[in-house]
Amino acid sequence: MALQIDFEGRVAVVTGGGKGVGRGITERFLEAGADVVICGRSEPESMPAAGGRTPTFVAADVRDLEHIDRVVQAATERFGRLDVLVNNAGGAPYADAATVSPRFSEKILALNLNAALHFAQRANAVMQAQADGGSIVNIASVSGIRPSPGTAAYGAAKAGLLSLTQTLAVEWAPKVRVNAVTAGMIRTEQAHLHYGDEAALARIAATVPLGRFGTPQDVGDVCVFLASPLASYVSGASLLVHGGGEPPPFHEAAREPDRR
DSSP: OOOOOOOTTOEEEEETTTSHHHHHHHHHHHHTTOEEEEEESSOOSSOOOBTTBOOEEEEOOTTSHHHHHHHHHHHHHHHSOOOEEEEOOOOOOOOOTTTOOHHHHHHHHIIIIIHHHHHHHHHHHHHHTSTTOEEEEEEEEGGGTSOOTTOHHHHHHHHHHHHHHHHHHHHTTTTEEEEEEEEOOBOOTTHHHHHOSHHHHHHHHTTSTTSSOBOHHHHHHHHHHHHSGGGTTOOSOEEEESTTOOOOHHHHHHHGGGGO
């Protein structure tokens, strides 16, 4: 029998699901047959679409508890259930840790950590009441497992998200599985803002063992797997999606004299 992932009749909420990594996640769940609800502060210019399906959009700021409730209510009222939550919304601009304002850091923590906890709480309440429970996938980052210069609060938030994932997996079992995707460098429509022009992107991609940036769809594939029955014994895990990682800087430094 061939292995299949079929989300027909299942409902997934993807925060920040209209652009960037979230868009790729949304598309993969649509392709798998899921009914998908996405949220964001503004509706995307073009709605994600795949498998002849488009998602339901709900305007929401995930830092606001009332907005979170609005999204969960929209999903359950329209589809009658909630099977998957992907906590994807997040991000941070560059900021020097020595001079950044406390208010800025608090906002970054609120978006990248607190919002995920609050959304997970609301989703868990629905999933625990369902006979077959549900699955929560948190989108973390390699910034949470290695230094994150220029985005200190973001890295700290993602490290906290990984810890949160493990704890919730224990507290909410056996009905709800909670896992994380620890993403590396993913090329989105805004990659140039972080990495530079095409020449810079090519140089950076060459440092990745697999020779390229990841794509939003790469992350989406892993999310679909983690939320599916194929991962029924996977909970409290963090799956690295980083193309092999970032080679230690000392390797390059050690070879440098040979190039002269």
